[in-house]
Amino acid sequence: MKPYLPLRTEDYFGKAAGLQAPWRASKCAVNDVTRTVHLWVTNQAVEFEQRHGWFGAKTVQMAPRQTHLTDRHWRHVDCMDYTCFIHTADSLEPADHELDWFGPPDLPFTKRIAKKIFLLLMEGTDLQVICDIFKVPFAELWKFKYDLDNGLLHFEYTPSARRKRKDYLPPVASEATRLIAIASDVQNNRETLIGVPEMTDPVWEKLITGGLNIQIKTLGFQLLLTKLRQQVRLLQSADVKIMKLRELHRYVERHERVLKHELAQLNQD
Amino acid sequence: MNALNQVLVDPPDAAKLIRSGAYLAIAGDEAVLVGLPKGNWIGGTIPYFMARDGGETSREKVFITALDAQGLTARITQYDATRLPQVCLEAPDNGFSMIILPAFSQIHFEFAKNAPMYDDMYLKPLIGWVSGIHLDDMGLRSPKVIDGRTGELLENRAVVLHMPLPENISVNVNIVNLFSPGSGDVIEFDDGGFEASTCVINGQPTPLAQYLRAIGHDTRLPLVADYNGARINVSFKSINPDSGVITFYGPVFPHTQYRLAQPLADSYETAFERSTAELVNACFSCNCVLNYLYCELEGKRTGRVIGPMTFGEIAYQLLNQTAVHMTLERH
Numbered sequence: 001m002k003p004y005l006p007l008r009t010e011d012y013f014g015k016a017a018g019l020q021a022p023w024r025a026s027k028c029a030v031n032d033v034t035r036t037v038h039l040w041v042t043n044q045a046v047e048f049e050q051r052h053g054w055f056g057a058k059t060v061q062m063a064p065r066q067t068h069l070t071d072r073h074w075r076h077v078d079c080m081d082y083t084c085f086i087h088t089a090d091s092l093e094p095a096d097h098e099l100d101w102f103g104p105p106d107l108p109f110t111k112r113i114a115k116k117i118f119l120l121l122m123e124g125t126d127l128q129v130i131c132d133i134f135k136v137p138f139a140e141l142w143k144f145k146y147d148l149d150n151g152l153l154h155f156e157y158t159p160s161a162r163r164k165r166k167d168y169l170p171p172v173a174s175e176a177t178r179l180i181a182i183a184s185d186v187q188n189n190r191e192t193l194i195g196v197p198e199m200t201d202p203v204w205e206k207l208i209t210g211g212l213n214i215q216i217k218t219l220g221f222q223l224l225l226t227k228l229r230q231q232v233r234l235l236q237s238a239d240v241k242i243m244k245l246r247e248l249h250r251y252v253e254r255h256e257r258v259l260k261h262e263l264a265q266l267n268q269d
Numbered sequence: 270m271n272a273l274n275q276v277l278v279d280p281p282d283a284a285k286l287i288r289s290g291a292y293l294a295i296a297g298d299e300a301v302l303v304g305l306p307k308g309n310w311i312g313g314t315i316p317y318f319m320a321r322d323g324g325e326t327s328r329e330k331v332f333i334t335a336l337d338a339q340g341l342t343a344r345i346t347q348y349d350a351t352r353l354p355q356v357c358l359e360a361p362d363n364g365f366s367m368i369i370l371p372a373f374s375q376i377h378f379e380f381a382k383n384a385p386m387y388d389d390m391y392l393k394p395l396i397g398w399v400s401g402i403h404l405d406d407m408g409l410r411s412p413k414v415i416d417g418r419t420g421e422l423l424e425n426r427a428v429v430l431h432m433p434l435p436e437n438i439s440v441n442v443n444i445v446n447l448f449s450p451g452s453g454d455v456i457e458f459d460d461g462g463f464e465a466s467t468c469v470i471n472g473q474p475t476p477l478a479q480y481l482r483a484i485g486h487d488t489r490l491p492l493v494a495d496y497n498g499a500r501i502n503v504s505f506k507s508i509n510p511d512s513g514v515i516t517f518y519g520p521v522f523p524h525t526q527y528r529l530a531q532p533l534a535d536s537y538e539t540a541f542e543r544s545t546a547e548l549v550n551a552c553f554s555c556n557c558v559l560n561y562l563y564c565e566l567e568g569k570r571t572g573r574v575i576g577p578m579t580f581g582e583i584a585y586q587l588l589n590q591t592a593v594h595m596t597l598e599r600h
Contacts, residue, residue: 051447139352142387147385149386215498216497219444219499219585220391222496223385223499226496226497264525
């Protein structure tokens with residue numbers, strides 16, 4: 001029969017970290033100087049032993065056995081003002097790396113924090129802002145984005161209502177909006193005819209997938225489009241493709257005044 | 270707007286310009302650079318220049334590019350390899366950043382391989398060059414960059430001058446690449462990097478060194494890839510006949526189709542003059558030391574494109590055997 005033992009501090013931290021059985025927290029350490037919480041996680045069953053002392057027998061929980069030579073750790077979501085790290089000395093199966101409280105072997109974040117970062121990236125949040133929010137070094141965040149861009153990581157993304165309104169207009173509605181805008185431009189101001197097509201315009205998808213080729217005179221645009229096309233070819237995720245489309249649109253919007261030649265072709269399509 | 274602001278001068282003239290408080294990029298021999306006063310400048314070692322009077326090798330003179338801040342304040346920053354991916358994020362919203370990297374260093378390789386993936390890359394103009402050494406000093410000295418604010422010589426850091434510009438000025442970055450892909454086979458690489466032994470030619474894995482030997486290719490002619498109209502070179506550095514390993518001056522990238530460049534129809538300077546006839550004076554330009562050496566440009570002129578002859582040119586990403594040319598346009 002399993003003896004009754006009250007919850008220990010590490011058990012509470014384990015719950016807060018989102019651990020699910022058979023995974024449990026075996027140890028925790030709080031460092032007030034560095035303001036960090038370190039939580040050791042294992043999936044070894046709890047073992048008990050009876051120890052006999054001067055005041056009779058006592059049931060104590062044994063420490064998990066060390067099964068992996070090196071302690072591996074990942075940065076997890078913060079525990080209030082304290083930065084949280086999840087450690088394990090267990091040997092992990094490939095599927096274990098998919099758990100929310102661990103991360104891939106070469107990623108410094110847990111899956112949970114990676115999902116949050118991915119969400120912010122998809123919402124168009126600036127990298128420096130993400131670094132500030134999660135207190136992560138820029139180099140680590142950049143590597144994470146590099147892996148995403150090159151199809152080495154995959155996450156699902158459900159756009160926020162605001163983002164849906166901005167990016168996910170049905171193409172037909174968007175096309176109709178564009179035609180109305182063009183018609184009104186003809187009447188009012190021909191200059192705006194070579195404006196930047198909306199983000200939802202199918203022309204961007206055609207351009208980024210190579211379905212549309214235009215003559216590009218601007219070096220930055222030539223190099224960016226080459227990179228984005230290569231990345232889109234490699235990507236498994238439609239979500240990351242949206243991120244790439246946004247990158248393309250942002251470039252053209254920003255350089256509108258020097259891209260007249262290119263925009264004239266995009267608006268003809 | 271694009272004044273004649275690039276000039277090869279003696280150190281006393283350079284010192285005068287530095288003391289005026291101007292923002293400068295300076296190329297010269299290490300011994301000369303360390304003797305210059307501190308100020309708003311970044312520099313890199315190189316003794317090869319294309320001056321207005323023609324190509325010149327000098328350990329005594331320095332080539333100065335004066336960058337007009339248009340009344341705004343520029344910022345000089347050093348980057349190590351860890352921080353370098355932030356370089357474009359830290360660039361001004363409107364303006365440009367000039368970067369100088371020391372050749373053959375870890376940061377040079379980091380930039381060469383990963384720059385296209387940096388955030389905000391291509392969104393904000395990044396131009397510059399890779400410092401080098403006199404070829405007689407190979408193995409004796411190492412390429413360096415210098416932070417003019419402190420006079421610090423750096424072997425494994427980049428120095429960057431972030432130059433903001435008023436909203437009504439835009440920056441145009443162009444390249445002049447005389448090499449065009451020949452009509453030969455399509456060459457691809459499974460893995461990117463500065464060296465390769467095998468490649469994929471027309472879909473078939475092939476030892477590259479053997480292939481080049483078989484077709485009698487002159488390795489002064491680079492590999493050329495078409496980046497949506499921009500011709501981007503990768504230059505050959507060496508071929509090890511025993512191992513068959515080929516090294517390059519810049520990295521090859523996977524999923525990119527290369528062809529070997531065709532020989533130039535004219536002399537380099539004639540072809541260059543023709544391709545740059547319509548270019549206006551640049552506010553910054555540089556060219557490749559391989560063009561200087563292979564095309565024997567000492568004493569010869571290359572039109573309006575002057576500047577240091579470098580161990581790598583940067584127009585957003587690292588380039589080889591290419592001239593970089595930047596102009597400003599007022600709207």
